Amino acid sequence: MCSLLSKLLCAVLLVIVLMTSATLGACQPPENYAAAANGATITGPQNASGSHGRPNCVIDGEVVDYGSHHGYAWAGLDVPTIITLARPAVIDTVEVILLDTSLRTFCYIVSVSADGEQWQQVADTSDKPVSGWRMHRFAPAEARYLRLDFTATSLSSASYHLVEVGAFHLGDSRRAGLLGQAWQHAHVQRHIAEAPLLAVAPAQAALRDPGLFGQLKSAPDNQPIHRDLSDGTQALFYRDKGAIIVAIDDDGNMSADDKGPDGVNDCLAVDMNADGRLDRTIDYSDTTGDGIADTMVQTYLYGSTWGNRPFMVAIRDLDTGPLSLWYLHNYGYWQRECQWQCDFAGDGYFVMFRRDSAQKRWIGQWENPFCFYDCDGDGLAEETVRISGNDTTILSARFSINADNDTTEDQLYDYDVGITCLGNVQLQQDVADTFTTRSGEETGQFLSWDNTRQAVREMDWSRALLIWDENDHNVAPRTPRHERWEGIINARYYRFPQEGGPHCGRLNKRYELDADFSGRMRLYYWPADGRVHLYGAEVGTLEVDFDYNGRTDMIIQYSDTDGDGFFDRREIEHRALRLAARNIVGPRIYCPPASDSPEPITIPYSYNEVAAFWPQALADRIADSGALLKALSEFADRAQMELSARPLDFYENATAEQFAYIERLRSSNEARRYYQDIAIEFAFVELIAHAEKGTDDEMATRLETARRLYDRGHLQRAVKALATTTTTP
Numbered sequence: 001m002c003s004l005l006s007k008l009l010c011a012v013l014l015v016i017v018l019m020t021s022a023t024l025g026a027c028q029p030p031e032n033y034a035a036a037a038n039g040a041t042i043t044g045p046q047n048a049s050g051s052h053g054r055p056n057c058v059i060d061g062e063v064v065d066y067g068s069h070h071g072y073a074w075a076g077l078d079v080p081t082i083i084t085l086a087r088p089a090v091i092d093t094v095e096v097i098l099l100d101t102s103l104r105t106f107c108y109i110v111s112v113s114a115d116g117e118q119w120q121q122v123a124d125t126s127d128k129p130v131s132g133w134r135m136h137r138f139a140p141a142e143a144r145y146l147r148l149d150f151t152a153t154s155l156s157s158a159s160y161h162l163v164e165v166g167a168f169h170l171g172d173s174r175r176a177g178l179l180g181q182a183w184q185h186a187h188v189q190r191h192i193a194e195a196p197l198l199a200v201a202p203a204q205a206a207l208r209d210p211g212l213f214g215q216l217k218s219a220p221d222n223q224p225i226h227r228d229l230s231d232g233t234q235a236l237f238y239r240d241k242g243a244i245i246v247a248i249d250d251d252g253n254m255s256a257d258d259k260g261p262d263g264v265n266d267c268l269a270v271d272m273n274a275d276g277r278l279d280r281t282i283d284y285s286d287t288t289g290d291g292i293a294d295t296m297v298q299t300y301l302y303g304s305t306w307g308n309r310p311f312m313v314a315i316r317d318l319d320t321g322p323l324s325l326w327y328l329h330n331y332g333y334w335q336r337e338c339q340w341q342c343d344f345a346g347d348g349y350f351v352m353f354r355r356d357s358a359q360k361r362w363i364g365q366w367e368n369p370f371c372f373y374d375c376d377g378d379g380l381a382e383e384t385v386r387i388s389g390n391d392t393t394i395l396s397a398r399f400s401i402n403a404d405n406d407t408t409e410d411q412l413y414d415y416d417v418g419i420t421c422l423g424n425v426q427l428q429q430d431v432a433d434t435f436t437t438r439s440g441e442e443t444g445q446f447l448s449w450d451n452t453r454q455a456v457r458e459m460d461w462s463r464a465l466l467i468w469d470e471n472d473h474n475v476a477p478r479t480p481r482h483e484r485w486e487g488i489i490n491a492r493y494y495r496f497p498q499e500g501g502p503h504c505g506r507l508n509k510r511y512e513l514d515a516d517f518s519g520r521m522r523l524y525y526w527p528a529d530g531r532v533h534l535y536g537a538e539v540g541t542l543e544v545d546f547d548y549n550g551r552t553d554m555i556i557q558y559s560d561t562d563g564d565g566f567f568d569r570r571e572i573e574h575r576a577l578r579l580a581a582r583n584i585v586g587p588r589i590y591c592p593p594a595s596d597s598p599e600p601i602t603i604p605y606s607y608n609e610v611a612a613f614w615p616q617a618l619a620d621r622i623a624d625s626g627a628l629l630k631a632l633s634e635f636a637d638r639a640q641m642e643l644s645a646r647p648l649d650f651y652e653n654a655t656a657e658q659f660a661y662i663e664r665l666r667s668s669n670e671a672r673r674y675y676q677d678i679a680i681e682f683a684f685v686e687l688i689a690h691a692e693k694g695t696d697d698e699m700a701t702r703l704e705t706a707r708r709l710y711d712r713g714h715l716q717r718a719v720k721a722l723a724t725t726t727t728t729p
Contacts, residue, residue, distance in 0.1 A: 222238055268282040315343075385398070399420075450541065688700065
């Protein structure tokens with residue numbers, strides 16, 4: 001009997017042991033075959049500067065501790081990431097975590113291989129740029145090698161930034177992998193810590209009610225549910241495009257019958273993932289009492305254009321122009337979908353803030369601020385200034401002006417000239433402003449809208465670059481139908497870097513560099529070429545491509561040979577005609593058209609100062625250039641010569657197939673003047689070359705005389721020189 005009992009006890013114990021073992025085995029986390037801890041190695045990306053000396057971040061297992069300068073590895077798009085597993089393994093899941101601390105997206109292809117030679121593609125994000133955590137499931141495949149080929153990025157540096165990659169066999173599991181679970185848990189914990197930044201605790205508390213949340217999860221879009229919040233305010237809860245929206249009434253005029261917010265003194269608190277956690281607010285305020293919202297504050301905990309981190313944008317509309325505040329797409333600002341319906345015209349500004357977690361405060365970041373000024377009361381902006389820096393350190397300013405105050409084809413923006421300044425300047429208290437958030441917290445300081453223009457002109461910058469939009473076509477490659485609202489964004493010029501993007505290009509734009517800021521953002525008018533120039537600039541360049549084929553037809557180089565701050569030498573190179581460059585020295589006369597001062601005159605950089613003379617100077621130049629072109633054409637007829645290079649013909653007769661926006665250029669006085677200048681230069685070159693081949697010395701003399709007069713800015717006298725009577729300069 002004892003023997004039988006002993007056997008039964010042993011059998012029961014064996015079953016318990018086996019069941020316990022199976023249960024423990026089932027609870028074991030799946031192996032990450034791509035982890036360095038499991039013997040995996042990697043080639044391709046290198047660690048960011050803040051992680052030098054550590055194991056490669058992509059396979060170190062850390063998915064929480066990363067930032068702008070640490071916790072990730074990077075490489076150019078032409079460098080693949082290849083992870084070699086310690087041994088062959090059957091995998092069906094690859095998890096990828098991409099750096100998401102700021103605005104950046106990536107496209108990539110995931111492939112696996114058993115031998116490192118033959119690759120099987122298992123995932124492709126090429127048609128949908130992504131950021132943050134992504135999990136790719138696929139049919140089980142035997143792999144010894146895992147490869148990521150990045151195909152595109154939103155970064156101008158053409159590089160990718162990888163935080164972590166994992167490879168697993170998850171079978172029928174529907175849960176996120178180990179990396180995803182850790183990443184999501186970190187985001188939940190971060191949300192708990194950062195939720196007070198939104199200052200909508202009563203709305204968040206109401207959303208925790210299971211009954212209300214259950215109603216919202218099953219409700220159709222835009223069917224509001226009215227609730228009184230714990231602080232006495234009223235709110236509407238509703239679904240919209242998958243998100244849960246809480247419209248909080250801040251001025252006490254909401255009723256239970258309202259179908260939606262009135263958009264004035266209302267705050268929209270948004271749960272983008274419909275998971276019960278509010279993650280952003282869009283706060284509208286009427287600060288003037290006219291019944292129209294003039295202030296908009298967007299506060300994001302994560303998932304915005306500016307990355308997966310707390311970020312805030314405050315927008316002030318200071319006029320009643322054609323647009324008001326910002327248009328949002330899916331409760332966020334996305335450049336491509338939103339920019340042309342936002343108010344960047346008239347008087348107003350916006351300023352951006354990032355959350356400094358160490359100091360626990362909002363500090364200015366990037367645009368701090370970006371200002372717009374309506375100088376003549378037409379509801380449109382004639383000046384825009386973009387300040388960029390970090391907290392109270394200002395690193396750059398871009399100041400653009402609509403010099404002739406024109407618009408074409410109903411464009412709200414048409415900036416003609418911009419000056420970009422670089423340096424390291426500290427914000428002064430007497431020109432600083434702050435902003436009070438919904439929670440009552442005061443932000444860090446930023447340059448005030450009222451003081452921005454004058455403060456920029458008075459700051460001690462290290463260098464400045466002028467860009468003049470000679471062909472009146474300041475557009476971005478992705479949106480060529482629209483003139484840029486941001487002003488004129490420079491390309492790299494000599495050692496002056498591109499500031500912002502995308503840049504306006506080098507062709508048909510005039511660049512002038514004041515490398516030591518000796519001119520302090522002042523201008524001057526040079527009658528020699530009828531243009532406004534940057535005082536203090538040592539060099540300048542205008543690259544001409546009149547037919548938009550991407551090839552340079554002519555280059556004009558400017559230089560200040562005596563260091564007095566004024567250009568005194570031009571070198572013109574005709575690449576299209578393959579002729580040697582010609583040099584023009586002087587004249588050293590620098591004053592606006594209405595002045596006969598023998599002394600050089602500099603002009604403050606402002607719309608009012610430039611617009612006081614530039615539109616009329618432009619009109620006079622067009623008239624004089626037209627007369628000179630006519631005289632050159634008649635001269636060619638008398639010489640029985642047909643001019644072969646006719647840039648003005650392209651301007652007047654090109655089709656939309658040759659250049660899609662030629663009609664816009666034809667309606668622009670600036671573009672017409674630009675093409676006239678090119679046509680005159682080309683005509684003189686051809687006529688003089690023709691005369692020098694013949695025996696008519698008198699023809700050659702008159703042509704040379706007329707061109708010398710033209711080079712000195714005496715267009716009317718050049719016309720007379722081309723007539724039958726010879727005129728000396």
